[in-house]
Amino acid sequence: MRVCVIGTGYVGLVTGACLAHIGHDVVGVDNNAAKVAQMQAGISPIVEPGLETIMTGAMQAQRLAFTTDIAAGVRHGEVIFIAVGTPALPSGESDTRAVEAVARAIGTHLDGNYKVIVNKSTVPIGSGDWVRMLVSENAAPDVDFDVVSNPEFLREGSAVFDTFNPDRIVLGGSGRRAVALMKKLYEPITQRQVAAEAALPPVPVVVTDLASAEMIKYAANAFLATKISFINEVANICDRVGADVQQVALGMGLDSRIGGKFLQAGLGWGGSCFPKDVAALVHTACDYGYEAKLLAAAVAVNRSQRYLAIEKLRQSLGILKGKTIGLLGLTFKPDTDDLRDAPALDLAAECRRLGARVKAYDPTVRPERPPAGLEAGVAVCPESLAVGCDALVLVTEWAEFRTLDYAGLARSMARALIVDGRNFLDPQILAAAGFTYVGIGKPGAKAAPAAPEKAAPVLAIAG
Structure with a gap:
């Protein structure tokens, strides 16, 4: 055809x-x-x-x-x-x-x-x-x-x-x-x-019919976004009571009524689809005289979740001013070069606002061609990223991050602390490499997501 x-x-x-x-x-x-x-x-x-x-x-x-x-x-x-x-x-x-x-x-x-x-x-x-x-x-x-x-x-x-x-x-x-x-x-x-x-x-x-097909797309994405926000809420409760959100998600996901997909706790969703589609459905509901409270709450939870890593860093490092933070991953998810509404961008901006120096590495972002909004500070490799850092934050779960020489990275850092924003890494491997490991909704880390003290006006990643 x-x-x-x-x-x-x-x-x-x-x-x-x-x-x-x-x-x-x-x-x-x-x-x-x-x-x-x-x-x-x-x-x-x-x-x-x-x-x-x-x-x-x-x-x-x-x-x-x-x-x-x-x-x-x-x-x-x-x-x-x-x-x-x-x-x-x-x-x-x-x-x-x-x-x-x-x-x-x-x-x-x-x-x-x-x-x-x-x-x-x-x-x-x-x-x-x-x-x-x-x-x-x-x-x-x-x-x-x-x-x-x-x-x-x-x-x-x-x-x-x-x-x-x-x-x-x-x-x-x-x-x-x-x-x-x-x-x-x-x-x-x-x-x-x-x-x-x-x-x-x-x-x-x-x-x-036409309208139902259009609604199916919005409803599907809104449900998945809400499911992610839900498990992130559960992770924040797990942090407080000492439960492990990964074990909780496994037990939930085996229920055929729920399923295990989109139950990975972390720093929230981004990209071009979920934020846009949920916002559009909320706006459509408003146009027709209905307040979509659940969807609005899912958006609010997701927005605050991005700053959970800041609270984790504060608990371990205290004041962030003068500290150097390295971000592992910039894109909103792995296997793409898409930075649209990526949590890493908000995280970087907030670290900068609090006086921290920010470095970053992503397989698709080259220092000589940084995307709009990024300044110098994009490292050419994880090894150069880690040098002198007080902490690393894994933001995007690229497969290559599982197999890095973490012992070598730890030796090059001012302090070997890693915040695993996607619960992607093996805590035992990180501990053996000399890192203090902090996950999301896992025992040993007590933190709650907090909105930024003041919205950052401009994103800048310093070299």
């Missing part, structure tokens, strides 16, 4: 590359000419395991191409995905200006052939009908098209795997022809032709 994907961010690029890999003829459209040139050269603009291999393979098979020409993309596609960004506004409302511009452009360039226009972007509830209106307003009177909502459930760091091995595929729309076409598009995936375990049963396809 001929597919057009407009927007080549995490969702758009992964979707386009994976659809091309299973045999479809895909054109990816983006208005960033430099980014398009990079992709045309076979270079992925984002860090995502397996993506560049999938992308270059599909390009070599002449099933994947990239362009800035949206008119050409619209003419090419039987199925046209809208996969542009919908960032959160200060109010919590989603910024849908990019979706609006794309919908108008699609309408302008529609020809007489039937098209299915697919909302892949996470959009406010009711956006399907809105997109249909925008397309119709800018199209010729006799154009034939349907609008479908097809929310994504991809996890950064495992997006390629998730595309080929989804728990379900959600299709929202009233047009039978459109739903049938979308089922055909996804058939190699739903029939497990590219699954890691082909013996698994077919992937469920959930067919709903």
Whole structure:
């Protein structure tokens, strides 16, 4: 089938590359000419395991191409995905200006052939009908098209795997022809032709109305975010009563009604999806006269959880002014280069505000090309990070952090203290290496999350 994907961010690029890999003829459209040139050269603009291999393979098979020409993309596609960004506004409302511009452009360039226009972007509830209106307003009177909502459930760091091995595929729309076409598009995936375990049963396809499909995406992310905030609340109680949150989470997760996923206590969630989607759902509820108290509480718990590491440091080091703190990891999760709403950024800013010197290391962040908001102080390796530090804080659970030479790191530090913000490391290995180990919600550490004394105006990581 001929597919057009407009927007080549995490969702758009992964979707386009994976659809091309299973045999479809895909054109990816983006208005960033430099980014398009990079992709045309076979270079992925984002860090995502397996993506560049999938992308270059599909390009070599002449099933994947990239362009800035949206008119050409619209003419090419039987199925046209809208996969542009919908960032959160200060109010919590989603910024849908990019979706609006794309919908108008699609309408302008529609020809007489039937098209299915697919909302892949996470959009406010009711956006399907809105997109249909925008397309119709800018199209010729006799154009034939349907609008479908097809929310994504991809996890950064495992997006390629998730595309080929989804728990379900959600299709929202009233047009039978459109739903049938979308089922055909996804058939190699739903029939497990590219699954890691082909013996698994077919992937469920959930067919709903537009509004329900849009709500499914928000509700799923809001539930997962709340589940994380819940286990972090439990971890804070464990700190006080001497229980081990990892054992508590294990015992809870074995209950089939609860499940063990998203029960890892730590410094809270970040990234582009959970914060934005929860805020958007709270804002939508408010628009319709309902106060989503549980969701608002989940956001508040998550925000305060980021400063738990500060309290752990204070309990061990006392006053932080004049101390040197090293952060292991900057991205909001491993196997991605995404720094959007990363807890490390708030943690670094608060340490700086309290007078501490901050150093940082992340496998995807290079000292010569620090991302916006970061100054000098990004180390080239964990060994240079640790030199002279009074404490290390593990913020992102990169796999390489399990196997560092911690004995060597301890010898190079002013004080061998580590705060494991993800309960990722083995306390016994750290103790044998000479470290004082402090975890989250584990015996031996008593601390509570505290909001910063004063919001830090600007993030600065000093060298």
